[in-house]
Amino acid sequence: MSEAGADLGYTKAELMIAASARQLGGVSNCFVGVGLPNIVCNLAQRTVAPDLQLVYESGVFGARPERLPLSIGDPTLATGSTAVTSMFDLFAFYLQAGLIDVAFLGGAQIDRHGNLNTTVIGDYADPKVRLPGSGGACEIAIHARQILVIMRQAQRSFVERLDFRTSPGHSGDPAHDAARGWHGGGPSSVVTDLATYGFDDATGEMTLRTLHPGVRLDDVRDNMGWEPRIASDLDETRPPSEEELGLIREELDPGGVYTK
């Protein structure tokens, strides 16, 4: 696998952040997670989505964090926000009623249809690794109109078959998905440390869209548990711009907590 990222003047994390932020153009209400998604959303707010409202499951709508939050319940999210709500209001009125345009999810395992496992590796009753569980992910996957996934890619995380389905993605049958009657349209993109993916309209299957600079198709194949569907116009991921790198390094994560 290429480790050329550093030679190109940016880290893998910085590339993942920039590539994800560009997908938020025109988005209004975005459910933010901690870590990379948090930097992604703050970058998008300063570039492609100036009207982006940052929503946190801790009950914050319209956050304006003055420092990089280290958890989704950081006090900097409450101070100066548009609204602090009860968690019932947040999940019922904002999420379940369909106000959330985009949400970020990740997981220990993802399958080719974007179903996610954050519950357990191995058997539920006799787990090899007990993971955190759903948190809000299950209902976020169902109600946010679009799901963006950010996670590192490997054989053990991009799997043919999940050990546990915590949060539903596409079913593989678009007619079934259209009849679900949920607000959620399921995952629309996956950004990894190697590549970016969309989802095929006809099959709901993850489709390789761009390879990061220096990454070969074989690197991608070697790091997933199925043979990937490849877009006919497979392209290279556009590297982060000077402006994007400046914002990430000087404003959003000056300590390099998530981007080194």
Next chain:
Amino acid sequence: MSKVATMQDAVRDLVRDGDTVAIEGFTHLICFAAGHEIIRQRRRDLTLARMTPDVIYDQMIGAGVASKLIFSWMGNPGVGNLHAVRRRIEKADPAPLEIEEYSHFGMVCRYMAGASNLPFFPIRSYYESDIPSVNPKIVPMSSPYDEDDQVFVVPPLNPDVAIVHAQRADAGGDAQIWGLLGCQKEVAFAARRVIVVVEEVVEESVIRRDPNRTVIPGAVVDAVVEEPFACHPSFAQGYYDRDNRFYLEWDRIAKEPETLEAWLDEWVYGLSNHAEYVQKFGDAHWDGLRPEPALSGEVDYGRYA
């Protein structure tokens, strides 16, 4: 009527072996001091409920106070795992831990049902998820008005004891909270017994000047404990910041049963109360966690005499 008590007395009188206990607070206002007192008084066989079992329940479960956990997300937020909880779930080391899990919205609605005296609460969640297959209490149900409209229902959760932290309350237990609200209100109304722990006990007139900020009325409160810094390493908005370094350090402490036991000996069993814990950290530590002020604007309720 004053309900002011010491933490020691409140836990002794209101938390019993075998109880279902909920110490709530979503990142914010997690009452670690109450957890430590429960450990110190060596309660046993508790069912611990909490949306996000984090370091406080790792400490309590590591100390052996609980036999069951009801939750929706377990972890050390922003850091990683709960090692003591995982040892018990994955290896039954040193004893098994029964678990019952939901999603966040499911847990919120369990408290809502409990607080509202409802037999269940319907939500649109769990569709095509494996969660109901491992928790038979999450049940699919058709709408009585539209057979094709399916929801899932969750049962009420009425803990024997809720322990909620708030910034301030009067001596009668009327408690005000600002910043992240978590499920403090819902769990307090749902629980049979309620301990409110505050940074400051204030005059009733302070509460009455801003009634919209009162989240929990004294009518449902059994004891009020004044215990500054009781949330550490969690935080109280406007009073002190989250001690993120402690959360990182806990990862190392909890990794081995021996280091966890040594920590409990030094910081819980070795101290008689939370004031000693605060003193042991020293003033410089607390000064470092104090935020700059950011006062709210005032509103005019008007006087209608």
